[in-house]
Amino acid sequence: MNTDTLIRDLTDHLTPVEPLPSPAVRLGRWLALALPVLAVLVWLEGPRADLAQRLGDPRFLLGLIAALATGVSAGWAALASTVPGLPGIRQAVPLIPAALWLAVTGDGCWRQWLVQGPDALAGIGTPQCFPEILMAGALPALALVWLARKGASLHPARTAALAALAAAALGTAALELFHHSETAIIALVWHLGAVAAMSGLAALAGGRLFRSL
Numbered sequence: 557m558n559t560d561t562l563i564r565d566l567t568d569h570l571t572p573v574e575p576l577p578s579p580a581v582r583l584g585r586w587l588a589l590a591l592p593v594l595a596v597l598v599w600l601e602g603p604r605a606d607l608a609q610r611l612g613d614p615r616f617l618l619g620l621i622a623a624l625a626t627g628v629s630a631g632w633a634a635l636a637s638t639v640p641g642l643p644g645i646r647q648a649v650p651l652i653p654a655a656l657w658l659a660v661t662g663d664g665c666w667r668q669w670l671v672q673g674p675d676a677l678a679g680i681g682t683p684q685c686f687p688e689i690l691m692a693g694a695l696p697a698l699a700l701v702w703l704a705r706k707g708a709s710l711h712p713a714r715t716a717a718l719a720a721l722a723a724a725a726l727g728t729a730a731l732e733l734f735h736h737s738e739t740a741i742i743a744l745v746w747h748l749g750a751v752a753a754m755s756g757l758a759a760l761a762g763g764r765l766f767r768s769l
Contacts, residue, residue, distance in 0.1 A: 579635040579642075582703045586631055590696035590723070594730040597692055601734040619660040620732055625653035627725035631700055634718035638707025647714065650721060657725075661748060664740030685731055689750040692727030693720075697758075701765055709766040716762030717755045724751040 577585075610616045630650040636642050700719040709715075728747050758765075 576639070576707055579632050579639060582635045582706070583628070583632045586635075586696070586700050586703055587628070589699050590631075590726055593695050594692060594726060598730055598733045604734050604736050606736070607733060615660055615664060616732075619657060619664075620729055622653045622657035622660060623725050623729040623732070626650055626657055627722045627729065629653055630718045630722035630725060634700060634704055634715050634722055635707065637711050637715045637718060638704050638709070640708055640710065647718065650718065654721075654725075658748065661740060661744045665744050668740045685735055685746050686750050688731055688735060689724060689727045689747065690754070692730050693723035693754065696726055697723035697754075705766060712766035713759040713762035716765050717759035720754040720758030721751060724754045 604610070611620075629652075633647040633650050637644075637647050697720055700722055701716070704715050704719055728751060731747070
């Protein structure tokens, strides 16, 4: 049997492989699931009484937009991290809105400290909103991991951390719409702290999440 015949016989019996959708397409599918889930959660909990007033506050609105942007960009980065050949620097895009989110929250903490002093730390030792953030981000996180597993397991820890960051950031943004934070410092410690903790734990579990790929 010559080489051409062998190649033809092999290719005739190949099972067609469906191409992997682009990160943008998979991101759209994820958002189509995650956003309605979070909208239903906000509806079930009921919007916070001062939501209209808070949306008129530029700092609150900027922080909310930054959290949403962090979630969306981290979701894209998680999916992009499973595509061979894409520049790794693109996966750092979420750092931009995340830095803005941290800066806005930090500015609120500083302003509150100037007004209240040490009293601003009242209640900081009690977990605030952590269970709600976990609840809000659980389903979006699982969905994003499932979509990421369709790609290549190139950087499992990074992919898992980005997926957790995406889900937790969107969950925190939803939380801001129905839960009233007592102080900006509590928001920094327990909101952003929950996001960081979830990302770190996911990074540690990344190998197990993607081991079967």
